[in-house]
Amino acid sequence: MSLPVRSIHLCLSVAGFRLRRKCALLLFAVPEILPAAYDSKIEGNVIFTRFDAALNWVRKNSLWPMPMGLACCAIELMATAASRFDIARFGAEVMRFSPRQCDVMIVAGTVTYKMALAVKRIYEQMPEPKWVIAMGACASTGGMYRSYAVLQGIDQLLPVDVYISGCPPRPEALLAGLMKLQEKISRERSFRNQKPELFEKIEEALI
Amino acid sequence: MIAQEALASLSKSFEGKIEGKTEFRGETTCTIAASDLREIARFCRDELSFDYLLDITSIDNFGEEPRFEIAYELYSMALAAHLRLKLKVSEEVGAVDTVSDIWPTANWHEREIYDMMGIKFNDHPDLRRILMWDGYPFFPLRKEFPLEGLPSEMPDVAFTKVTPMEGGPFVTRPSIATSKDREPRARPPEL
Numbered sequence: 467m468s469l470p471v472r473s474i475h476l477c478l479s480v481a482g483f484r485l486r487r488k489c490a491l492l493l494f495a496v497p498e499i500l501p502a503a504y505d506s507k508i509e510g511n512v513i514f515t516r517f518d519a520a521l522n523w524v525r526k527n528s529l530w531p532m533p534m535g536l537a538c539c540a541i542e543l544m545a546t547a548a549s550r551f552d553i554a555r556f557g558a559e560v561m562r563f564s565p566r567q568c569d570v571m572i573v574a575g576t577v578t579y580k581m582a583l584a585v586k587r588i589y590e591q592m593p594e595p596k597w598v599i600a601m602g603a604c605a606s607t608g609g610m611y612r613s614y615a616v617l618q619g620i621d622q623l624l625p626v627d628v629y630i631s632g633c634p635p636r637p638e639a640l641l642a643g644l645m646k647l648q649e650k651i652s653r654e655r656s657f658r659n660q661k662p663e664l665f666e667k668i669e670e671a672l673i
Numbered sequence: 674m675i676a677q678e679a680l681a682s683l684s685k686s687f688e689g690k691i692e693g694k695t696e697f698r699g700e701t702t703c704t705i706a707a708s709d710l711r712e713i714a715r716f717c718r719d720e721l722s723f724d725y726l727l728d729i730t731s732i733d734n735f736g737e738e739p740r741f742e743i744a745y746e747l748y749s750m751a752l753a754a755h756l757r758l759k760l761k762v763s764e765e766v767g768a769v770d771t772v773s774d775i776w777p778t779a780n781w782h783e784r785e786i787y788d789m790m791g792i793k794f795n796d797h798p799d800l801r802r803i804l805m806w807d808g809y810p811f812f813p814l815r816k817e818f819p820l821e822g823l824p825s826e827m828p829d830v831a832f833t834k835v836t837p838m839e840g841g842p843f844v845t846r847p848s849i850a851t852s853k854d855r856e857p858r859a860r861p862p863e864l
Contacts, residue, residue, distance in 0.1 A: 579805075579806070579831050579832070579833050580804070580805065580806050580831065582831070583806075583831055608836070610841070612820070612821065612836050612837070612838050612841035612844055613820065613821075613822070613836060614811075614813050614818070614819075614820065614821065614822025614823070614833065614836065615804075615805070615813070615822075616836070618834070618836055618837065622834075
C-alpha cells in the first residue's frame with residue numbers, strides 16, 4: 467500500500483517546521499493504525515516510522531545545553547564537556563551561551579534568590595521545546611545552604627526534568643542524567659499532544 | 674617614621690578625641706567618636722601613611738546602647754603596621770560619614786555594611802544594596818533576623834520563603850550545651 471502524494475506533502479511540511487537546524491532528513495509520518503508496507507521502487511530510501519518517534523530521535527540526540535554554571539558544579543560540568551568524559555558522545559557538546567539556541571538548561575550550582583531571577587529569565591528566553599536538569603544538591607534542594615539567601619531548589623521556579631544527586635556530582639553522573647533525559651524525551655508524544663487536530667487530519671487523509 | 678612613632682603622633686594630634694587605646698599582639702585599636710572619623714581617617718592616610726584600608730566590618734551588639742559598632746582595619750605599606758579604628762553608632766542615628774573618598778575601596782565595604790546591617794553612610798556616592806536585591810526589606814546580619822529568613826514578596830523583583838531548617842547541616846539549636854553537642858550530626862535526634 468503506497469501513500470497518497472497529497473498526504474506526503476502535508477507530513478513533510480510538518481517535519482520541516484520542527485527540524486530547524488537538524489540534518490536533511492526525509493520523513494514520512496505513518497499513523498500507528500496503518501500497517502508498515504514497502505514499495506519495491508522506493509524501498510531503501512524511505513524510513514517508515516511514527517512521527518513522534520522520528521521527532522524524538524532528532525531531538526534527543528542533539529540536546530544543546532545552556533550551561534547555567536553558578537558554583538562548583540560548573541567545574542564538573544566543564545570536565546564533562548572536556549576530552550576525558552566528552553559529552554559530545556551524547557550530542558550535547560554545543561554549549562550555547564545564548565538561551566535562544568538551547569534545548570536543555572543545566573542548572574549547575576547554588577541558586578541564590580538574587581540569581582534565581584536571572585535563571586528564570588534565561589529559562590523563559592529559551593525556545594520550546596526545553597528541558598531542565600538540576601545538577602547537584604544545591605540546584606535540587608538548596609543543599610547544605612539552609613539560609614535566607616538561597617532558593618531551596620530550582621524546582622520552585624522551573625519545571626525540572628532530571629535531578630542529579632552529588633555535591634558536586636561526578637561527570638559520569640551528569641552523563642547518566644543526560645541519558646535519563648534522552649530516555650524521557652524518547653517517550654514523549656509531543657506531536658500527538660500538541661497538535662491533535664493536525665494529527666487527526668493526517669490520519670483522515672491517509673485513510 | 675616607625676610604627677610606634679606614628680601611633681604616638683596620632684595620640685598626640687588627637688588628644689581628647691581618641692577615647693580609648695588598646696594593644697593586642699602588636700595591633701593597636703583606637704576607639705573614636707563617629708563625628709571625628711573623617712578627620713582622623715584623613716590624618717592616618719596623609720600624615721601616618723596608612724594608605725591601605727583592609728576592611729570595614731560592623732558588629733551588632735544587640736541589647737546594648739549604642740547598638741552598632743564599626744571597625745576600620747588600616748594597614749601601612751611603608752610601616753608594615755596595622756591600625757584599627759572603632760566607633761559606635763546608635764540605632765536612632767544609624768549613619769556614619771563615608772570614607773570612600775579617602776580610601777576608594779571603602780565604597781563597596783560600606784555598601785555591604787548597609788546591605789547586611791542597615792547602617793547608612795552619609796555622602797556615599799552609590800549607596801545601594803550589594804548582595805541582596807534592591808527592595809529587599811530586611812537587613813540579614815542583624816541579630817533579630819533569623820537564619821532561615823523571613824518571607825518577602827516583591828512582584829517582578831524577587832521573593833523569599835522561610836527556609837526549612839529541620840535536620841540541616843550546621844544548624845544548631847539554642848541550649849546550654851557546647852556547640853559540638855548542639856550540631857545535629859553530633860546529637861541524637863531527640864535532643
